[in-house]
Amino acid sequence: MTLPESTVFPPAALRSHQINGAKPESWSSQTIASGVTQLTTLFALQRELVRSSAAWLAGVPYWDAKEQLARHILADARAAEAVLQRLHELKASGVEHQQVAGVQALGHDLACAPHGDAWLRAHYRVVKPALIAELTSFLQRSDPVMDAPTHDVIRHVRAVWQTQVSWFVEFTPSYSAWEYADDETANWESRVKAVMALVSLDAADFYPRDARLSPGERSADFEGIARVRRDKTCRLANDTGFPREGATFEQKRFLVFYNHTQEMQFAESLGEILYETVEMPWAFHLDLARHLADEVRHAGMGVERLRQLGVELTEIPMQTQHYKFRTNMSAMERFCLMTLVMEATAFERKRANVELFESHGDEVSLLYETYDIRDEMLHTNLGHVWVPILLRVYHDARSVKALTEHCRGLIAQVITTYPANAANMVRR
Template sequence: MSIPALAGVCTYVEAAQPGYTVEENVRRLVRCAWIQKRAMETGLYWLNPTPEWEVKEALSLHLYQDAEHARLIRARVSEMRNPPPRMDVSPDLALDRFFDELLAARDTLEKIAGLYGVLRPALLDAYRAHYGGSNPLVDFPTRRIVRFMIVETEDAVQWGEQALAALTETDADRQRAEAWMAHLRAYLDAAGGIAGDVQPPDQLPAPRAAGDFVPDFFPQRDDRFTGRWNFVFPPHEVARTEGVSVEEKTLALMCKRTLEMDVPEAMARMIAEAEGMPWEYYVDMARQLWDEARHAMMGSVYFEALGVDWKHEIPLHPGFALRLNQHMDALDAHAVLYTIEQSLMPAKTGKRYEWETAVDAHDPLAALFQDYDWADEVLHAQVGRRWLLDAHKLSRDAVVKLGQQRATESEADLAQYAAHGEQINWWPDFVRRVLGQESAMHDYALGTADPVYRAAE
């Protein structure tokens, strides 16, 4: 019997084959770190104005993965060179010209075609080539992280292929997508591709990008969300009102989870406008953004399991993101988010209370979702303390006071958008259809506020 040598990493023959030098390895990785950074920023810029819910879900996941991949690359580069090369500046202005063109996408079809039909497949090819070009023994640390990034990038590319197929059902759409992808590939090739080893084309198509990119942080919903401008949301009150059954409270909690897509939308602007922060900030905040998107997905899964047409029946309005993105600066917006997180910590009114409510309702799916929602908020409170309190040298009391003040003041700001849709109390009819009983909130007065942040004392 022959015991595998070299810890099973490779054979002696494979380990004896030349691979990238450290210099070449670092050169390629520095480019990839910058590309992943720019891909993350693209997701942040597109999360709000892209109206399709499914695209918001994917952007939330993939921008978090972009931040994580950049973190892994930056750490590996720092292991190989001291001092490490700067990774907060562009290694190639031609790469930035490619991203300028990518950000000039006119609609969702072009966004998906560019990000998932051009950039991510090119990244996947580059990571596979890097894995194959590295010596499996001496460069095991790089191959380990690249292997991980290949798996996640493969999943992102697969999602993109399916999304693009759904968006290009007509010949005209397919032709438009192909033309845009050809345009972007030319600009990526002009930068030498992902790794900088592609022969640039002799001529480039005329650029579409004109001037500096101006991000749009106005949150949008597509036409499937018929109540998207109805800011009346009784579940905020229902979930914490005495005398309401645990079944109705649990239904309200699941509505609140589904509504949470407006938190990633608000966080996208906070992260995108942050300046001078260490890379760990982007990783932690992008992780929270993805967690908040998962919470919205938990709610949608719950209602799909019940057979409820949640896009039509629940007014999933973007009011929270509207208030924070359009009527506050980024620091005030983060203070509001932190204040809400603090209000969710007390056992009698916070996340433990929400989990116990679902348990008491004998609803195992809702209980599972609330259990993990609670777990996520424990992390989010730490993220807020690290990157708001500690980073800005602010006290908890000062931030909570500011958050409560700005949250209260901004409630009135929704009035200027209310004319876009009818403001009605939809809750009694919804409870009747889903639970087959009358709501205990028969005296509910129309209102738009979420009172939860007031509890952060």
């Protein structure tokens, strides 16, 4: 190619700059390595927040807060997965297995609130807003042109957290009042705010040791897992007084959807598993987040169907003893029991429910129960995938079959004495 004689090369504007190292006055950006380090820290932090939020599903007393919290856990897990995928695109292999100094300690400290009110307020008023600010700073440090894929991911994570923070601004429990006033949780919020002020994704020391909570500032008894809670307007009962099988269609239908409302206990046990299995791969926690959210959705479905039939949540007895029974098992036994025993053996009963609803022309109940069966198929498959891996990770020599039979024996004990001794049948 021959340039016209009138063409000046390079253009005068280009010649006016020092070609090597020239950059716009407003331009600044971090290196790829620095960005990867910060994204790795962000992913590790997201994972810890998913774990601690899952643990607090049991300790938060408000039903409607539990429903939202489950959605947030799943949204946060999926957002973390998006960050991980971007890290893999940047050729940062194995980051899901890395321990980032200070991140697990921060997650533990933030989880050690004295009660559910304090945890909720600090989580949504302090922790998430502070992290939103960190993501905004990351965007300012990162090149918007060549690192646009990272910007897309970070904006998505930020939008997820902004939606959650906005929800809590307007939140008031629907079924009961707050158990503690704002001034009664102010000390915990203030301490968490001081901690979060020192946390930075681009700091060499992510969570300085001198900023960490002292044992006296943390709850001595981890309330998230230790005690399952319900709204004070709910009536707790080990024995509902209901028959195991209804005599009429209306009674049978009521029992089906009443039992669905009690799936909140199932979700809370999954949250406990998610928190306790820090050694397991990230993919397991991602699957558990989905499983947990599904079970809360099933409980909400039970509440909604009973409401459609004229029965409110506060009119029915709530059970928590099954959660307590499962806490006496190891996380591995608990997961095996729940997926390969309880869910795997429920299909015959659930399909009978579908036939019952179909024969009576109950389209709503039919649809709800059919969706439930599809979800349970997914959950049972998770058991087949992850129980063998749990056995290997926790160095248990039993076969999947042997562990399943052991868990089947545990649930048989509970059924034999159901329900009075359900919380006391298994001791560590």
